[in-house]
Structures are given as C-alpha cells and as structure tokens.
Amino acid sequence: MALSWNIRLKRRSWFRFVLPTIVLGLLCYCTWAYCHKLCYQQINGQFGHRSVAIGLICVVCFLDVVVIFIWLQMVVWIGPGKQPHVAPFLILPVASKEETNDGGSQSTSAEYDAVIPPKCYQSDPHGYPIWCSPCQSLKTERTHHSSELGHCVPRFDHYCMWAGTVIGRDNYRLFVQFVAYFSILLLIMWASICVYTKEITQRHHSQGPRINVNVMLTLAFAILGWLLTTSTLGSAIFYMSQNKTSLEAIMDSKRKKFGTRKIFSYYSESNKLRFVVEFDRSEFHAFWSKKTILANVKDFMGPNMLMWLIPLGKPFILSSKTDEVDNSLPSGQRVTLTEILGPYEELYSDYTIQAIEDKIAKGNYLTTFRAFGDDASSVH
Incomplete structure (x- = not known):
C-alpha cells in the first residue's frame, strides 16, 4: 500500500513538469523559427534590413533568457514559501510537567x-x-495546505499548471514578472511577424506569397500565448489592487x-x-x-x-x-x-x-x- 502511494506521488511530481516542458519546447521552437526563418533569411536576406534583424534577434533571445531565469527562481530556487510551524494558541491554561519525588513533594518544570x-x-x-x-x-x-508540496503555503494564490508550481507569497512577484515578460516577448514576436508578413506578401504578390510555414506556426503560437499571458497579467493586477488572491x-x-x-x-x-x-x-x-x-x-x-x-x-x-x-x-x-x-x-x-x-x-x-x-x- 505504501509502495503504491509512493509510486503515485512520484508520478504526480513528474507529471507537473509535463506542461512546463511543452511550453519550453514551444518557446525554443518559436525562437528558432523567428530568429532563423524570419529575421536571418527574410528580414536580413531578402529585405537587407541587417540592423533590424540583429536587434530583433538580440531582444527575443534576451527575453527568452529572462523568462527562463524567472521560471527557475519561481519553481526551483525560491518556491511559494512555507508557513513556519505555529503551536496552539494559549487559549486554556497550559498544563505543567509534575514530578513526584520519594518524599512526596512535587516540583514543577x-x-x-x-x-x-x-x-x-x-x-x-x-x-x-x-x-x-x-x-x-x-x-x-x-x-492553505498544498497537497502538491505537502505543507502549508502562506498567501496561497493558485496552482499554475503552465509553470508547474504553486504560487504563494514568496514567488508571487516572480509570477507577475514571468507573465509580464513572457507577454512582452510574444507581443514582439507576433507584431513583427505581422508587419513583415504584409511586406513579404506584397513583394511576392505576382508569384504568390512566400511565407515560411514555421513562421506562420510561430505567429499562431505567439498570438495564443500572448492572449493567455496578457489576460493572466490583467487578472493579477486587478486582484492585487483589491488585495485579493486568485x-x-x-x-x-x-x-x-x-x-x-x-x-x-x-x-x-x-x-x-x-x-x-x-x-x-x-x-x-x-x-x-x-x-x-x-x-x-x-x-x-x-x-x-x-x-x-x-x-x-x-x-x-x-x-x-x-x-x-x-x-x-x-x-x-x-x-x-x-x-x-x-x-x-x-x-x-x-x-x-x-x-x-x-x-x-x-x-x-x-x-x-x-x-x-x-x-x-x-x-x-
């Protein structure tokens, strides 16, 4: 019985990293498609906008590092926090430890x-x-007690399945920064793709649009991710303004x-x-x-x-x-x-x-x- 419980617990701890792994994989794929297929091959190669391509690549890669660094702090290094152990309040008189010696007298410790x-x-x-x-x-x-972590989390906000961790008092600011920087990263991606997609389409209008499939997939992922992160950031700001948790x-x-x-x-x-x-x-x-x-x-x-x-x-x-x-x-x-x-x-x-x-x-x-x-x- 104990063995089966431990197996379920291990599976559960591994399972919570499935979605973050998928998100990291998509982030790497979209970064590759954006930097190589769009910036290097099309913005730099076809349009000759070398400085623009280098600038976009540097900004996107920098934000990638920032987002991953925040995630590591939020999940691995800092976590949501743990409430210190609190003994029962002194509601009733505290019992004393009494020891009776051979002479019949009592001493109170x-x-x-x-x-x-x-x-x-x-x-x-x-x-x-x-x-x-x-x-x-x-x-x-x-x-609130977290079954995932096995202890009480101060100012428990919610369990973020995309990050794979509980959000509490210690990592709440990191969570807000995580969705904010992620939202900026995705905004830069889809906005610049939309701008240059229009130019690519117009330039090759006579021969049909020559837009790389990887860039189009990156555009779709970036827009969906941006909508998710932006709505999450907006909710977090609204709840903070009212001093409420999710x-x-x-x-x-x-x-x-x-x-x-x-x-x-x-x-x-x-x-x-x-x-x-x-x-x-x-x-x-x-x-x-x-x-x-x-x-x-x-x-x-x-x-x-x-x-x-x-x-x-x-x-x-x-x-x-x-x-x-x-x-x-x-x-x-x-x-x-x-x-x-x-x-x-x-x-x-x-x-x-x-x-x-x-x-x-x-x-x-x-x-x-x-x-x-x-x-x-x-x-x-």
Whole structure:
C-alpha cells in the first residue's frame, strides 16, 4: 500500500513538469523559427534590413533568457514559501510537567510551548483557531495546505499548471514578472511577424506569397500565448489592487460551493473578552485591502518599486530571528505570532477591525470567552 502511494506521488511530481516542458519546447521552437526563418533569411536576406534583424534577434533571445531565469527562481530556487510551524494558541491554561519525588513533594518544570493569541484570528464557531492536521500546526490567515508540496503555503494564490508550481507569497512577484515578460516577448514576436508578413506578401504578390510555414506556426503560437499571458497579467493586477488572491476571488464568486461565512475571534480590550464574530462571504470582500491601491500592490510586489521590474529574489527577506523561532523554541517560552511568522504575518485592514467592532457593539456575535493568554501585556 505504501509502495503504491509512493509510486503515485512520484508520478504526480513528474507529471507537473509535463506542461512546463511543452511550453519550453514551444518557446525554443518559436525562437528558432523567428530568429532563423524570419529575421536571418527574410528580414536580413531578402529585405537587407541587417540592423533590424540583429536587434530583433538580440531582444527575443534576451527575453527568452529572462523568462527562463524567472521560471527557475519561481519553481526551483525560491518556491511559494512555507508557513513556519505555529503551536496552539494559549487559549486554556497550559498544563505543567509534575514530578513526584520519594518524599512526596512535587516540583514543577517549565510549561509546554504555547503561542500568545493575537488580537484577531480566523476561528471556528467556538473561537478555536484553524488546525492543519498534515502539518500538525495552526493555519494562519490566507494560508492553505498544498497537497502538491505537502505543507502549508502562506498567501496561497493558485496552482499554475503552465509553470508547474504553486504560487504563494514568496514567488508571487516572480509570477507577475514571468507573465509580464513572457507577454512582452510574444507581443514582439507576433507584431513583427505581422508587419513583415504584409511586406513579404506584397513583394511576392505576382508569384504568390512566400511565407515560411514555421513562421506562420510561430505567429499562431505567439498570438495564443500572448492572449493567455496578457489576460493572466490583467487578472493579477486587478486582484492585487483589491488585495485579493486568485483563490479568494474564486471563493467569492462560488459562495455555494466554498461556504458562505467566515468567523473571527476578536479580543476586546474594553470588555476584556474574546468575541466570536461571524461574517457572510459578501461582507468580507475588503478584509485585507489597505487604504490605497498602491499599498495593496506593495503588499504583493514588495515595498521597493524598482524591484517590481527586476526579476530577482523574494519581495521580502526573512529575518534570522524568525528562522530561529521557526526551527526550535526554548521549552516553555511564550512567543507572539508576529515573532514566529515575521514577514508572513497577514494584517487585517482598518475596515475589518471596524466591521468586527460594529458587530460587537450591536450584539451580533456568536459567543464570548476568556483566553488564558489574553492579558494586557500579551495581546497584539
């Protein structure tokens, strides 16, 4: 049974690279047809436009390298990211390890590890946070478990079958750059082919058009690919402007399939209680949106706008402190979620907090409770 499961897993891991391999093969074929058949033989050989041919060949080959380099970062070197392990929140009093000696007295050792509950987190109707059984960890906001990778991905966006990888917080900017540069590459291809196809047809009108079949196939592939990449880029920009992931947009459009509510546990400092508040899916369309569109885009692409154009690395860098907390926590140490997640922490918008407080003020909540970790010095 275990052997068959491992075989299926290996087939699955190999299968996800089938479409990327096909895309790479088509890219190589189209580059050859474009550079050799169009630029070298026709633009340079028939029309004598040597400088134009060399310029187009250099630009197309450069963009080829850029697209492949982005793909390697997005899939192989960086990936979508992995949520650090999050221990259960300190909702109930933490049990102590008690050892009884021969004299009958008891000595109490350090408490088990526990995380101070944040001021607001997604929960079940009873106020308990969402648990991921495969990872044996809490699932933080906007995090989803990836069956392809076997771990929870922070800000899970979607699985891109053309790239063969999951798109998450770490490689989202690279994904946007990937489709943007790919779209520019394909635009240059089909636009220049169309321009010179007209000239080739007019020049050989008396003898019939002499257009290479490979160039025509490249034109077809370039137009289809350009339509796909451009629409994907447009969707990504639109979702970023609203601070939404593709998965969240799909869930909003298919409420019946994915459920119609979202529940939060919110600590009210004035009441010293936690309120469990329920929202209909139509009510939390702006739960992550910041004050401006630019702030929303920066949340996905990173604060450095120059790096939006340079396809290199992550949009943020994990601190060493976060890595230390992720690897091993000292026994009994209480830490905050911010210390564990670092840049992976998702912050609710002002609209969200105000909407939750408005429901509490109106008495529109499911239940209340006191969490052991909710004291004045620990709630963040």
